[in-house]
Amino acid sequence: GPGRARAARAGRWVRRRAGRDAGRMGGAGPGAADEHRPVTVVPGAVPRRQLCFAWGPAEVLVCETLFGRAGTGEGAPSTSRVFVVRRDQDIYIQTLRKLFNESHGIFMGLQRSEEELAGKSRKAQLVQVSKNYRSVIRACMEDMHQAAISTRDPALQGQYSTQVSILSAMELIWNLCEILFVEAAAAGPLLLRLLDWVRLHVCDVDSMVREVLSSENPSKHKLFWNVVDIFVLQGRMDEARHLLSKEASANPTSMNMYKILDDLMKKMPVPSLGNTQTLTELELKWQHWHEECQRYLQDGTFASNPHMESICKILLGDEDAILEKKELMTTWYHFLVTRLLYSHPTVKPMELRFYAQSSMDLFLGGESSPEPLDMILMAAFEFEMHQVIKECSIVLSNWWFVAHLTDLLDHCKLLQSHNLYFGSNMREFLLLEYASGLFSHHSLWQLGVDYFDHCPQYGRVYLELHIERIPLSTEQKALKVLRICEQRQMHEQVRSICKIMAMKALRNNRLGSALSWSIRAKDAAFATLISDRFLKDYCERGCFSDLDLIDNLGPSMLLSDRLTFLGKYREFHRLYGEKRFPEAARLLLTLMTAHIAPCSFWMTLLTDALPLLEQKEVIFSAEQTYELMRCLEDLTSPNPGSAPFQDDDVETTKVEMLRLALARNLARVIVKEGTVEGS
Amino acid sequence: HGDVSAKFCSRRSADALRPLPPRLQSPDVFATDNRISIWSSGDLGNAGLNGEYHGEPRLLCDIQHNGDVMDMQFLDQERIVVASSTGTVTIFRHHQNNQTLSANHRWEKAHYHVDQDTSCGGAACTGVVCSNPEIVTVGEDGRINLFRADQKDAVRTIDNADSSTLHAVTFLRTTEILTVNSIGQLKIWDLRHQRNEPSQIFSLAGDRVPLHCVDRHPNQQHIVATGGQDGMLSIWDIRQGTMPVSLLNAHEAESKGPSNLALNISRNRTFTTSQGNLF
Numbered sequence: 001g002p003g004r005a006r007a008a009r010a011g012r013w014v015r016r017r018a019g020r021d022a023g024r025m026g027g028a029g030p031g032a033a034d035e036h037r038p039v040t041v042v043p044g045a046v047p048r049r050q051l052c053f054a055w056g057p058a059e060v061l062v063c064e065t066l067f068g069r070a071g072t073g074e075g076a077p078s079t080s081r082v083f084v085v086r087r088d089q090d091i092y093i094q095t096l097r098k099l100f101n102e103s104h105g106i107f108m109g110l111q112r113s114e115e116e117l118a119g120k121s122r123k124a125q126l127v128q129v130s131k132n133y134r135s136v137i138r139a140c141m142e143d144m145h146q147a148a149i150s151t152r153d154p155a156l157q158g159q160y161s162t163q164v165s166i167l168s169a170m171e172l173i174w175n176l177c178e179i180l181f182v183e184a185a186a187a188g189p190l191l192l193r194l195l196d197w198v199r200l201h202v203c204d205v206d207s208m209v210r211e212v213l214s215s216e217n218p219s220k221h222k223l224f225w226n227v228v229d230i231f232v233l234q235g236r237m238d239e240a241r242h243l244l245s246k247e248a249s250a251n252p253t254s255m256n257m258y259k260i261l262d263d264l265m266k267k268m269p270v271p272s273l274g275n276t277q278t279l280t281e282l283e284l285k286w287q288h289w290h291e292e293c294q295r296y297l298q299d300g301t302f303a304s305n306p307h308m309e310s311i312c313k314i315l316l317g318d319e320d321a322i323l324e325k326k327e328l329m330t331t332w333y334h335f336l337v338t339r340l341l342y343s344h345p346t347v348k349p350m351e352l353r354f355y356a357q358s359s360m361d362l363f364l365g366g367e368s369s370p371e372p373l374d375m376i377l378m379a380a381f382e383f384e385m386h387q388v389i390k391e392c393s394i395v396l397s398n399w400w401f402v403a404h405l406t407d408l409l410d411h412c413k414l415l416q417s418h419n420l421y422f423g424s425n426m427r428e429f430l431l432l433e434y435a436s437g438l439f440s441h442h443s444l445w446q447l448g449v450d451y452f453d454h455c456p457q458y459g460r461v462y463l464e465l466h467i468e469r470i471p472l473s474t475e476q477k478a479l480k481v482l483r484i485c486e487q488r489q490m491h492e493q494v495r496s497i498c499k500i501m502a503m504k505a506l507r508n509n510r511l512g513s514a515l516s517w518s519i520r521a522k523d524a525a526f527a528t529l530i531s532d533r534f535l536k537d538y539c540e541r542g543c544f545s546d547l548d549l550i551d552n553l554g555p556s557m558l559l560s561d562r563l564t565f566l567g568k569y570r571e572f573h574r575l576y577g578e579k580r581f582p583e584a585a586r587l588l589l590t591l592m593t594a595h596i597a598p599c600s601f602w603m604t605l606l607t608d609a610l611p612l613l614e615q616k617e618v619i620f621s622a623e624q625t626y627e628l629m630r631c632l633e634d635l636t637s638p639n640p641g642s643a644p645f646q647d648d649d650v651e652t653t654k655v656e657m658l659r660l661a662l663a664r665n666l667a668r669v670i671v672k673e674g675t676v677e678g679s
Numbered sequence: 680h681g682d683v684s685a686k687f688c689s690r691r692s693a694d695a696l697r698p699l700p701p702r703l704q705s706p707d708v709f710a711t712d713n714r715i716s717i718w719s720s721g722d723l724g725n726a727g728l729n730g731e732y733h734g735e736p737r738l739l740c741d742i743q744h745n746g747d748v749m750d751m752q753f754l755d756q757e758r759i760v761v762a763s764s765t766g767t768v769t770i771f772r773h774h775q776n777n778q779t780l781s782a783n784h785r786w787e788k789a790h791y792h793v794d795q796d797t798s799c800g801g802a803a804c805t806g807v808v809c810s811n812p813e814i815v816t817v818g819e820d821g822r823i824n825l826f827r828a829d830q831k832d833a834v835r836t837i838d839n840a841d842s843s844t845l846h847a848v849t850f851l852r853t854t855e856i857l858t859v860n861s862i863g864q865l866k867i868w869d870l871r872h873q874r875n876e877p878s879q880i881f882s883l884a885g886d887r888v889p890l891h892c893v894d895r896h897p898n899q900q901h902i903v904a905t906g907g908q909d910g911m912l913s914i915w916d917i918r919q920g921t922m923p924v925s926l927l928n929a930h931e932a933e934s935k936g937p938s939n940l941a942l943n944i945s946r947n948r949t950f951t952t953s954q955g956n957l958f
Contacts, residue, residue, distance in 0.1 A: 474747065474764045474803040475819055475844055475861070479908070508792035508802070510821060512842025516861045519887060546842030549862060552882050 042083050059086040059440075093163065095143045097444070102136040103404055104447045110411060111454050123183070126412055130178040133404060134171055141167040169373055170401050172201045176380050177388065177405060180349065182412055187348040188271035188279055194337045195235050202334045205230055212243075219247040225307045230328045232311055233338045237265045254305055261308055264293055264315060271345055279346050286345060290316065317343030323362060332363035333377055349383070356381035385409060389426065403434035403451075428455045432462055439466045442473075449484055460488075468493055472501060475513075482520075495521045502526050506533065512549040515556075515563075524560040531562035535569075539604060544570060565596045572608070585612050585619045592631050602635050603651075606658055613661040618668050625666045632658055713748060715761060715780060716741035717773055742771065742780040747803075750847075754809045754828060758783060766790035766801030768816050770828060786826060786833065790818030806847040808856070815856055817845035823858065825870065837875045841866070847892045851917075852900065859890035859905055865915065881915060883907075 042062055045051060050067040053060050062083040110129050117125060141164055148160035179185050179193040205227070212221045224243070231240035241262050248258035269285040277285075293315050296302070302309035313321035322329075322338055329335050336359035340347050347355065356378055360370065370378070372395045379387035393402045409415050410427040431451050438448035448466070452459040467485060472478040478501050485493045498521030505513035511530055518526035537545050544550060550570045557567040568591060575584035588609055591597040597605055609628060612619050620628065636655055718736040746765035754760050759771045772783040790802040802820035809815075812828040821841040825834045844861040851857050854870050855878075866877035889908045896902035903915045913926050 474749070476747075476749065476764075476803070476805075508820070510792075510819070510842065510844070512821070512860070512862055513819070513844050516843050516887065516889060545839075548864065548866075548877075548880060549842045552862070552864065552880070552887070554882075554887055556887055 040085065042085060044081065045083065053085075056084075059084050061085075095140060095147055095160075095163075098143065099136060099140045100400065100438070100444055100447060102139075103133060103400070104450065106132045106136065107404060107407065107454075108450055110408065123412075126408065127178065127183050129411075130174070130182045130408060133408070134174055134178070137167055137171045137174065141171070166396075168201075170396070173373075173376055173380070173388070173392065174401075174405060175201065176377060177385075177409075180352075180380055180383065181385060181409055181414055185349070187346050188282070189273055190349055191271055191337075191340055191345050191347060192273060195341065198334050198337045199234050199236070202329070202331055205234075217250070218243070219250040226328060228307070229311070229314075229325050232265075232314055233322070233325060233329060233334070235270070235338075235341050237268060241265055254308075257302055257305055257308055260296060260301055261311065264289075264296070264312070268315070269345075283346055314338075315342060319362065326363065329363075332360045332374065335359050335363045336381075353382040385414060386426070389430075393430075399430055399434035399437060403430040406430050428457055428459075431455050432458060436462065436466065439470065442471070445470055446480070446484075453488075463488070464490060464493055468496055472497070472504075475501070495523065499523060499526060502530075506530065512546055515549060519556045519559060522559065527560040528562040531560065531566040534566055535562075535601060544573070561596065562598065565591065565598070565601075568596060569605075576612075581612060581615065581617075581619045585609075585624065588612070589620075589624055589627055593627055599635075602631060603654070606632055606635070607654060610658065610661055613665045618665065618672050620665055620669065622666065622669045622673055625662060625669060629662050629666075632662065713744045713746065714741045715744050715748065715751075715759070715771060717778075717780060740773070740778045740780050742782070744769075749803055749805050750807045752807055752809045754814065755811050758828070760807050760809055760814050762804035762807040762816060762818075764801075764803040766804055766818060766820075768804055768807065768814070768824070768826065784828070786824075789816055789824050789826075789833070790820045790822055792820055805845060806858075808848050808850055810850050810853065815848050815850070817848045817858055819844045821845060821860075823848070823856075823868065835870070837868070840868070840875065840877075844889075846890060849893050849895055851895055851903075857893050857895065857903060859893045861889035863887040863890055863907070865890065865893065865903070865905060867917065879917070881917070883913065 042051065045062070045064055049064045051062050052065050053062045062085050063081065106129060113125060113129075144160050144164045144167065148157050148164060151157050151160065175197055179190070179197060183193070185193045208223055208227055208230070212218050212223050212227050215221045218224060224247070228240050228243050228247075231237075231243065244258060244262060248255055248262075267289060269282055269289055271282060293312060297309070297312050297316065302312050310321055310324070314325075317339065319339065322335065322342070326335070329338065333356075336356055339359060340355060344351075344355070360374065360378060364370065372391065376388055376391045376395070379391060389402050389406055392405075393399070396402070406415065406427050407430075415426060432455055435448040435451035435455075438451070439445045445466075449463065452463040452466075455462070467481060467490070470477075470481055472481065478497060482494060482497055485491075485497065498517045502514045502517035502521070502523070505511070505517060506529070511533060514530050515527065518530060534544070534546070534550065547570070550566060551574070553563065553567045557564050568587065572584055572587045572591070575581075575587060588605060592602060592605055606628070609620075632655070717739045719739050744761065744763065745767065746763040748761055749764055750762040752760055754770065757773050757775070759773065761769050761771060763769065766788055768786045768789045769782055770784040771780050773780055788801060790804045792802045802818050802822075804816050804818040806817045807814065813834075814826040814828065816824045816826070817840075821839055821843065823837040823840045823845070825836070827834050841858070841860045841864075842862075845858050846861060848856055848858045851867060856868050856870065858866050858868065858877075860866070863883050865881040867879040867881075869878045872878070888911065890905045891908060892906040894904050896904075901916055901918045903917055905913050905915065907913065911926055
């Protein structure tokens with residue numbers, strides 16, 4: 001119907017667009033995309049020919065044209081081959097399967113979750129869902145990391161490591177989106193969340209810390225001040241103070257300085273998660289504390305120890321002092337959070353964008369340009385959700401991330417419901433794309449079914465189109481697919497699949513299987529086809545194959561006339577074998593007179609009647625004999641409109657024999673019925 | 680197999696892992712296949728307060744397998760026979776000393792279709808049953824194979840034993856086997872006889888619902904249970920007649936109609952499961 005056409009058009013538009021962007025993987029930005037597009041050489045294609053192509057669900061069909069590079073015809077047609085070009089996809093990575101499976105479970109839980117919960121409890125529920133998704137990503141990262149360190153193949157190791165860094169980036173982005181969008185942290189808690197975020201994701205402090213702490217003389221270690229600095233930059237005051245105390249005990253001369261710095265660090269006001277203080281209170285305290293730090297700095301208290309002086313400057317939010325520690329922070333977003341901590345701890349969500357932009361500019365300082373990850377995070381800080389999703393869609397190699405994130409944001413009622421031009425909204429569009437991708441995998445397609453179920457507008461149409469195209473390599477798989485179709489009342493697909501399986505079985509000469517499938521589909525036409533095959537086999541070989549099937553048809557015999565005939569015909573043979581001749585004779589006649597038997601088979605039936613006609617005992621009554629004769633005449637006399645009777649020697653002999661046998665039988669039966677005992 | 684692995688993923692509270700800085704780059708990918716895995720189910724003696732079992736299964740070893748695993752059974756303490764969707768039957772040996780799996784013996788194309796072009800000529804092997812050293816397999820090609828663990832070729836093959844797909848097989852006695860097929864028939868085969876015909880055929884009245892699994896009562900050899908596609912569990916007494924003794928609606932037909940029932944009878948309890956595979 002129209003729904004299907006729209007969906008198909010939409011699919012083509014999207015794929016063309018994706019095709020244009022297909023080469024853009026981790027490039028420096030939109031402008032530079034063209035230079036980074038990888039070229040795939042189709043093996044076996046003539047080099048100077050132009051190729052034409054058509055999109056499929058998961059691959060491209062490519063073939064050579066007549067045209068050469070310049071666009072003009074160059075010589076004879078090529079060998080007319082069609083190439084199937086498939087872009088390797090993430091769905092085939094073993095370790096990512098857990099990601100797809102687990103996230104499917106979380107997705108389903110979210111769809112079914114209590115919509116009636118409102119306000120805080122709903123928000124808490126959604127935050128939990130977000131955390132679940134993230135823990136799945138992390139678990140996957142761990143597995144991938146294990147795989148990377150345990151493999152000995154350097155190429156594989158490289159691949160795994162790349163995957164780990166991609167997953168890490170995904171978790172970074174998701175975490176930020178959780179803080180800003182799902183939880184929508186307000187001023188105060190916002191900073192704490194961002195601090196957690198930075199501590200968790202940016203730069204590897206632990207190994208440095210371990211190294212310093214495990215050395216004999218920590219305060220003399222060359223990395224000592226680095227570690228203290230990074231603690232301060234990340235707002236980890238207790239840990240910084242703990243380390244500093246070691247320095248103090250090693251250098252009694254700086255005891256005074258240390259005590260002051262320690263005190264300042266201890267007293268630093270930070271936002272709290274509970275409602276113990278209002279923002280205004282915090283700001284007042286913070287201002288007070290800030291001035292105290294200022295005084296100590298200006299008094300030159302820390303002048304003799306440049307390290308401590310630098311820390312004091314950091315506490316005062318001095319941008320230059322913080323920027324000096326660029327190497328430790330490694331990223332502009334770390335710089336951003338540190339700045340906020342020490343100059344604007346009560347930052348409001350909507351103010352983030354200004355600080356973010358200036359932080360990035362200051363940090364990169366014109367030396368390097370932002371990478372895609374940076375642009376995505378920037379878009380998040382600017383609360384441009386659609387931009388985040390768009391950028392992620394372009395850079396990431398599959399739809400998993402954007403589909404699930406968008407679905408979550410949609411549940412948070414954050415996405416405007418404006419429709420994309422071909423009808424569905426953003427959430428549905430991304431879910432459809434993701435699920436479609438799953439369908440090209442030999443077992444992940446089952447997950448895709450559930451995703452389609454939750455796309456109200458086009459899900460069903462997509463499902464109908466995809467489910468018919470799943471390769472049915474075993475009966476078990478076919479049964480799985482069928483169950484899914486039957487559960488959703490997709491009757492047309494049921495019939496289609498059963499037909500495919502029946503046809504396959506028929507080609508493999510598995511007539512019983514073929515019949516079983518056509519019974520399931522209630523496909524009378526196919527049952528007729530199969531019965532014809534049985535009958536053909538019988539005519540060729542003179543005996544029935546698969547008697548176990550034909551003898552046990554049961555009520556399914558009634559599915560088609562031909563099938564009924566087959567069953568009855570076999571019954572005739574059984575009766576004959578059991579020497580129940582009168583019954584056999586009656587049945588045989590009924591088969592012809594009641595037109596259960598196809599005309600093409602009448603000759604065979606009449607030939608089957610011969611042994612009955614030639615029994616010592618008379619079996620056919622006069623009436624029956626006349627019927628038989630009539631059948632024979634119907635068959636042999638040329639009727640207008642009916643197929644011409646085969647007029648070769650064998651047939652003629654048969655007919656003559658039949659006529660003779662019928663005549664003799666008639667003679668005997670007239671006599672028998674005419675005598676006293678027979679009537 | 681994949682289902683079990685996925686469960687453990689969610690238990691981990693990953694917090695400390697940051698080996699590489701996050702970057703979005705172009706990944707390379709690689710294909711993968713099915714695997715046979717051996718798990719240790721932990722110490723079964725540890726039961727919780729309510730008698731629940733708290734152990735966590737641990738992966739001991741695994742090995743790649745070509746094609747879907749349709750059925751498998753232990754041949755003895757160390758060897759497992761696996762039936763594949765490619766029609767191959769493989770014996771794997773589990774080496775307990777170093778916890779590895781290796782393919783010990785393989786019968787390629789144990790099951791195949793006449794038409795070599797469809798599904799690469801191989802037909803899925805749907806069921807396997809062992810009685811050391813004998814192995815019996817059945818498949819979508821309607822064929823029954825009798826193998827011996829130490830012999831390269833099949834001891835006996837019954838071609839076209841069934842015109843429809845054989846779904847499962849089990850031993851009735853040491854010389855008799857039971858098969859079920861997709862047109863709802865239960866057949867007994869006597870392996871002592873050389874003729875390629877079943878000695879008895881049983882079927883359900885009414886619709887020819889495919890039967891998917893079969894098992895025999897461990898103590899009473901004449902009691903047999905079968906599971907059907909419509910979720911019906913049938914108990915048969917093969918001494919009397921050709922009809923089932925009782926029918927139980929074990930699973931709701933349409934909502935959970937099993938495509939793969941696993942049936943296990945032990946003592947007086949019958950366990951059936953309906954598998955809704957995710958993998």
